[in-house]
Amino acid sequence: MKKVLILLNVLLIASSATLSAQSDSAKKAEALVIYMEVNDYVVENEACLRCHGESKYILKDESMEREITQSMCRDKIIERDDYYSMVHKSFACLDCHSYDYEVFPHAYELRLEPTFTCLDCHGYDEDYAQYHFEDIEVEFQESIHMSANPDNFTCWKCHDPHSYRTFVRDDEKSVTEAIAYNNDICLSCHSDFSRFELLTDKDEIDLLDTHSWLPNQAAHFRSVRCIECHTSLSDSVLVAHHVQTKDLAVRNCIECHSSSSILMGSLYKHQAIESRGKLGFVNAVILNEAYVIGANRNKVLSFAGVMIFLLTLGGISVHIVARIIFKK
Amino acid sequence: MSKLSYHYPLIIRIWHILNALCILLLIATGISMYYADPGRPLIEFSWAVKLHNFTGIVLSFSYLIFFFANLFTENGCYYRTKWKGIINRLIKQGMYYMFGMFKGEKKPFPITEKRKFNPLQHISYIMIMYLAVPFVIISGLGLMFPESVLKAPFGVGGILITDILHVATGFFLSLFLIIHIYVSTIGASKSANFKSIVNGYALVEEDEEEED
Numbered sequence: 001m002k003k004v005l006i007l008l009n010v011l012l013i014a015s016s017a018t019l020s021a022q023s024d025s026a027k028k029a030e031a032l033v034i035y036m037e038v039n040d041y042v043v044e045n046e047a048c049l050r051c052h053g054e055s056k057y058i059l060k061d062e063s064m065e066r067e068i069t070q071s072m073c074r075d076k077i078i079e080r081d082d083y084y085s086m087v088h089k090s091f092a093c094l095d096c097h098s099y100d101y102e103v104f105p106h107a108y109e110l111r112l113e114p115t116f117t118c119l120d121c122h123g124y125d126e127d128y129a130q131y132h133f134e135d136i137e138v139e140f141q142e143s144i145h146m147s148a149n150p151d152n153f154t155c156w157k158c159h160d161p162h163s164y165r166t167f168v169r170d171d172e173k174s175v176t177e178a179i180a181y182n183n184d185i186c187l188s189c190h191s192d193f194s195r196f197e198l199l200t201d202k203d204e205i206d207l208l209d210t211h212s213w214l215p216n217q218a219a220h221f222r223s224v225r226c227i228e229c230h231t232s233l234s235d236s237v238l239v240a241h242h243v244q245t246k247d248l249a250v251r252n253c254i255e256c257h258s259s260s261s262i263l264m265g266s267l268y269k270h271q272a273i274e275s276r277g278k279l280g281f282v283n284a285v286i287l288n289e290a291y292v293i294g295a296n297r298n299k300v301l302s303f304a305g306v307m308i309f310l311l312t313l314g315g316i317s318v319h320i321v322a323r324i325i326f327k328k
Numbered sequence: 329m330s331k332l333s334y335h336y337p338l339i340i341r342i343w344h345i346l347n348a349l350c351i352l353l354l355i356a357t358g359i360s361m362y363y364a365d366p367g368r369p370l371i372e373f374s375w376a377v378k379l380h381n382f383t384g385i386v387l388s389f390s391y392l393i394f395f396f397a398n399l400f401t402e403n404g405c406y407y408r409t410k411w412k413g414i415i416n417r418l419i420k421q422g423m424y425y426m427f428g429m430f431k432g433e434k435k436p437f438p439i440t441e442k443r444k445f446n447p448l449q450h451i452s453y454i455m456i457m458y459l460a461v462p463f464v465i466i467s468g469l470g471l472m473f474p475e476s477v478l479k480a481p482f483g484v485g486g487i488l489i490t491d492i493l494h495v496a497t498g499f500f501l502s503l504f505l506i507i508h509i510y511v512s513t514i515g516a517s518k519s520a521n522f523k524s525i526v527n528g529y530a531l532v533e534e535d536e537e538e539e540d
């Protein structure tokens with residue numbers, strides 16, 4: 001019953017939107033209608049997003065008819081646009097969260113309840129075989145993050161439960177966009193100490209400082225992902241998850257800047273698989289996105305170059321022989 | 329008649345040595361970056377990058393010296409040419425290098441005080457110094473400051489095009505260098521030209537009446 005009422009309410013606002021121009025609440029209602037295309041629980045979710053979708057929320061005391069406005073903590077705010085375009089966009093909040101959250105203030109015990117893990121839903125499921133969740137789980141277990149804080153570091157720390165999307169695999173996303181998205185995940189802790197310190201007692205690490213050995217730092221961080229240097233590659237997994245200690249990080253330029261560039265097995269792996277055989281160039285796929293010195297060697301040009309060089313040397317040799325014979 | 333004449337002014341000789349050192353270093357570091365490979369250690373990559381950048385900047389200054397020296401001294405005259413009949417003159421000089429010199433023919437364009445270069449030298453020096461070198465410098469600066477390069481002129485990365493052109497021009501400069509050094513051994517003696525570019529004096533013929 002409550003549900004129908006709210007729905008009516010939403011529709012009412014939505015239709016009035018066409019009449020009364022562009023008021024904020026009308027815009028919001030219009031957006032809700034769009035979200036309904038991907039999610040059947042938009043209205044139910046509003047019961048939570050009324051508070052968690054805003055930067056402030058209102059507490060009412062019915063009997064005293066008093067209202068106060070409180071601010072929502074930044075890390076508990078969920079952007080609707082992000083939520084309804086993520087991989088789990090069709091979900092209700094209560095698919096993952098306990099029904100007891102409908103009560104506010106939320107009960108103390110709820111906070112300590114364990115959350116679902118990715119494997120709970122995706123493990124050993126044929127539909128998701130291409131993602132190799134099980135292999136990723138193993139890699140994650142071995143990663144430095146897991147060993148540093150096994151109790152609290154979960155997949156969700158990187159895969160934001162309310163906004164995670166797949167970029168690397170998405171053909172509509174450019175490699176540059178995927179790099180930015182991926183690196184932002186790492187930077188959400190590594191350049192935000194307030195999140196970093198929740199998981200460790202370590203002092204803040206200044207990334208610009210620890211990577212000062214890398215020239216053109218800005219260009220590199222724009223054109224490679226952190227994981228290119230900080231994970232070990234594996235064949236089955238598209239996105240390597242085995243983040244290693246800093247001693248094992250790639251420091252040797254040649255690992256990328258050569259025709260056997262590791263980027264072909266990591267950053268450009270998806271494209272490489274897609275376009276393998278289509279193009280004859282060495283590492284042709286990189287060509288469209290960035291020029292990696294040493295890695296995008298164009299076979300045709302290189303061959304032509306070597307031939308012209310040999311011809312020149314040949315010509316000179318003939319001339320030398322002639323000069324020796326004619327003693328010139 | 330031949331005589332020893334002060335053929336290369338000091339500023340040009342200093343420039344030339346600087347230029348030669350720069351180009352040699354640039355070629356060596358450039359090749360070792362282009363053919364970077366774990367199994368084939370040339371110059372260590374990050375050193376190659378640093379050296380290449382540094383030498384590139386020195387070369388740019390060295391080029392400015394050359395450019396302005398030629399603008400304000402008489403040396404610039406040697407870099408202007410009459411384009412009429414150039415093909416014939418080039419063929420003539422080419423035939424001399426290929427056949428004439430072996431048959432003991434006279435040089436078609438002997439070096440005189442007015443004519444410092446023969447037509448082949450003349451054209452190749454103009455091409456190299458006013459096309460190839462400025463181009464390699466400009467494209468190199470573009471790679472050093474990638475934000476200054478047009479993003480994607482034809483849907484292909486601007487950096488990519490710049491880089492291919494830079495590498496290709498570098499390649500032609502290397503070719504020039506090899507030929508240049510080889511042809512320099514064809515002189516009064518095999519080492520005569522090298523001596524002149526160092527001490528400035530060259531054996532030249534008396535000026536003739538007609539100009540090339």
Ligand code: HEM
Pocket residue numbers: 336340344347348349351352403444449453456457461501505508509511512521522524525
């Ligand atoms: C180690 C490398 C080099 C050697 C041994 C060398 C040697 C010489 C010699 C012997 C001459 C006198 C030419 C003659 O009398 O025929 C000369 C002149 C010249 N060389 Fe080079 N050269 C070198 C590198 C270069 C490079 C890299 C360039 C340009 C990119 C260059 C451009 C020139 C020019 C323009 C002249 C004419 C000089 C003038 O303006 O009077 N050389 N070089």
